[in-house]
Ligand code: ADP
């Protein structure tokens with residue numbers, strides 16, 4: 001497989017503020033990549049640098065091995081063999097859907113017959129039958145979205161760039177469109193570089209996810225790997241492991257033998273076996289992160305469990321979300337099939353594979 005896109009140590013500042021702090025990544029032909037990160041972490045900045053819309057302060061961008069951006073040079077987007085779908089679709093309001101879609105072919109002076117053939121192809125692919133003579137204002141959000149994707153696809157670019165493509169659609173449509181988009185791009189073997197703040201969108205679309213946080217890449221892995229083994233506390237939080245309790249290392253291997261070492265952490269004098277992604281030292285303070293849906297409430301003492309007291313149960317349709325408190329004063333949530341009474345005591349059990357330990361950084 002050919003490497004289509006490569007970024008080497010890309011840095012971007014606005015004034016003194018570092019927005020991208022040295023981004024390295026590669027994208028292979030036909031891959032769907034999702035950059036996942038909280039709002040403001042630099043996703044759009046990254047995308048605009050890849051597209052050549054923004055200059056960079058350091059590093060390089062390569063497309064098929066050719067340098068496209070460096071601090072001294074920026075090749076314009078028309079010469080990069082890529083198209084972008086913007087967050088607000090950015091369709092030209094004075095042009096019918098048809099003219100929006102074929103714009104890129106017109107610029108390239110494609111002949112009429114070929115233009116018609118390509119138009120027909122994307123019309124079918126994106127279910128745009130009957131919509132081509134409408135103006136953008138006469139189309140629904142989902143239809144505008146399809147037109148924007150058709151416009152990006154029609155010139156057969158090496159890469160399609162998508163900036164939060166679904167965030168202007170309502171929830172139901174968003175869920176439908178993300179599956180549809182993933183299906184379409186897989187079928188066409190299009191290389192896609194997609195950015196989003198929505199983990200479920202990244203899960204539904206991506207072959208690999210790049211998790212970004214404050215201008216730094218925290219993890220690059222398949223969706224399942226990111227979910228099962230979140231490398232940093234930020235990735236864990238983004239991917240649903242919002243629960244947190246404090247503990248300290250009882251024992252842990254001195255050297256990492258594999259990438260995922262097991263650490264034994266004590267929480268109120270109880271041994272908990274966890275996944276850890278770093279070398280840990282005895283006595284070191286740790287934060288244990290886990291998901292409410294991966295934690296069960298049991299009445300009797302059991303392995304890998306923390307003693308807790310119920311604070312509150314709230315009905316969630318089919319199950320209860322139960323807030324519990326530890327003797328150490330940490331509170332977290334778990335899901336339980338039945339109502340649990342306030343003050344009831346028991347144990348919150350989490351499997352070692354789903355309990356993640358991170359070094360507590362003070363300050
Ligand atoms: P995201 O797309 O992940 O939400 P952005 O890439 O849009 O994040 O922005 C990253 C950071 O850069 C934000 O803190 C934003 O305020 C800042 N930023 C973006 N554009 C500019 C600009 N033109 N001038 C100064 N700061 C900017």
Ligand code: MG
Pocket residue numbers: 043044045164
């Ligand atoms: Mg953005």
